[in-house]
Each structure stands twice: as structure tokens, then as C-alpha cells.
Amino acid sequence: MKLIYKGKFNGNPDSLPHGEHKEGAVKFKEIDDPKKLGLIMNVLSIFLLIFLEGLCAIRSGIVFNVFGALLALLSMFPHEFLHAICFKKEVYLYTNWKQGMLFVIGCEDMSKTRFIFLSLLPNLVFGIIPLCIYFINPQYSILGTLGVFATTMGIGDYYNVFNALTQMPKGARTYLYKFNSYWYIP
Template sequence: MELIVKGRFNGDVNSLPSGQLKNHPNATCFKEFDNINTFSLVLNIASLFLLIGLYILMCLRIHGLASLFNTGTILSIICLLPHEFLHAICFQETVYLYIGKGILFVTGTEVMSRNRFIFMSLLPNLVFGFIPFFIFLIDPSHTILGALGLFSISAGIGDYYNVFNALRQVPKNGKCFMEKQHTYWFV
């Protein structure tokens, strides 16, 4: 895997990496948002609802209001970049890191199996989100892990969208690749 830091994303989707579509001209584009601004708005709203739902669960678990301003909150911010690195290590070829539109993201044009694409999408959310939050649910004294998990799970909303699309649209033996702002699949 080669990681190339591209820096600030300028909002021009035509500047994102491409190349596999010419090798797989019959590939099917995921049925997803065409407009990156609409995509960002919808996912940010969904992330907020997920955050509120998880916060309510956290409060119910500790039988009171949970403080979200603790070390876990700071850790979740610090984990934004490692989150992207965990995505990146799932690539065997070149992967690009971008910053912009209120998010960090990695992308690459490598063809991967549907299952590897799903694993790549979920890995950072498991490590920084679900595992810490699950530990908190087992033992509510770990409020730092609860806050880390809460914010990390809600920050992964775009990853869950990719997993949802892969599970819903791609056959089990399908292959996926990213091309500019879209994801494609073929058998």
C-alpha cells in the first residue's frame, strides 16, 4: 500500500482518482447520491441522529445524564486521522488521503472483493467505535470509552452508507472499485 496525502479537497470530484472504469466499462455504479454536497448534508444529519440515539443509550446505561466532555471526546477527535489510516491499510495499491467538506477521507481505484470492501469500510468503526462502546455498555464506569465509541460510531456514517450499498447491490461474488466520487461493482 502506498499512501499519498493529497491535502485539501477542492470540491471538484473530477480531481479524484479514476482509472478502473476504462478496464471495466460494464461495471454498475452504486445507486447513491450524485451530488457530493447533498451527500454530505444528508449524512451529517443522519450522523447527528445516530449520535443522539447513542447518547440516550449511554445515559440509560449509567442511569443519568452522561458527560460528553471528557477524555473520550478528545480521543475521538484525535482518532479521525488514524481512522483513515485503518481504511488505507486495507488497500494493497495506492490510496489517497483528502481533507475537505468537513470530513477526512481516503480513496483509491483498486478492485477489491465485496467482502474486503465491506471490511475496509468497517474496520476503523469497529476499532474506535463499536468495541469501545461495547466495553462501556458492559461496564459503564468506562465513560471515556463510551464517549470515544459514541463519537467514533456517529462519525463513521459514510462508511455505513458504503456497506449498506455493497450489501444491498453487490452480489456475493462481486468486485468493487471507487472511481472519482462513486463506487462501482462488477462480477
């Protein structure tokens, strides 16, 4: 894997690196309107945040630790790096802080299992594992807060996993082309 920082994303999907578009590939059924997708993901994030905070409150009270929240923000680049290491070839990192965007994109195709692992890895490392440690020992409120916020920040990754699980048939491979995911049967 070779990580290449491309700087600010200009909003034009045609400017993104892309590999060969496979003949007969099927585009994932995704929400195409970026504003609508952003609104839906933000609403789902709020519901997930409320749910996770509710679980924490049941366990030991509402959890909020300033340092945990700061760690969640600081985990944004490492989150993307964990996505990046799941690629075998070149992967490109983009930012657009005005729109709250930070993402990696690679041009290679991969199995459904690898795509799901790629999507979930950072959310496990920065979200689920710290949250589980907090549930075992609530004195680690820093990990509880990190886990709640990092899990919530991964909502777009869960959307990708949902699409892969519900749309890709057995044996299919997937790849990113511009801003969309596609699947095909080799």
C-alpha cells in the same frame, strides 16, 4: 499499501486518482448531490448520536467525557489510516477542513467482503469496541464518549456498507472511480 498524502481536496472529482473504468460496471445508486448527501448524513448522524446516548443513559446515565470527545476528534487520521491499510496498492489521503472532509481513495478493485471490512474496520476499532467496553464497565466514560462520537462519525461508511449489501450481487467486485463506487461481475 503505500499511503500518499495529497493535501487539500479541491472539490473536483476529476482531480482524484482513478484506475481503469471497467466496461459494463454498474455505478452504485447513491445520492449524487453532495449538499443533499451531506444534509442526509448529518441528520442520520444526529439520530444515531441520540440513539447511542439513549442507550448509555439507560445503562448508567448520559455519558460525556471531554477527553473522550477529544480522542474522537484525534481519531480522524487513524480512522483513515485503518481504511488505507485495507488496500494492497497505493492509497491517497485528502483533506478539506472547510467542508469537514478527510478521506482516502484507492484505485484497485476488491471483493464485496473486503470493501465492507474496509468500511467498518475503523468504526469497530474507535467506535463499537470502546462503546462495548463502556457498556461492560461504565466507569470508563472516556471510552463511552469516544465510542458514541466515533460511531456517529462513521455514518458515511455505513452508507457504503448498505449500498454494497443491497446492490452488489454475489461474486461481484467493487472499485472507486473518482467519487463514486462501481461494481462488476468478473
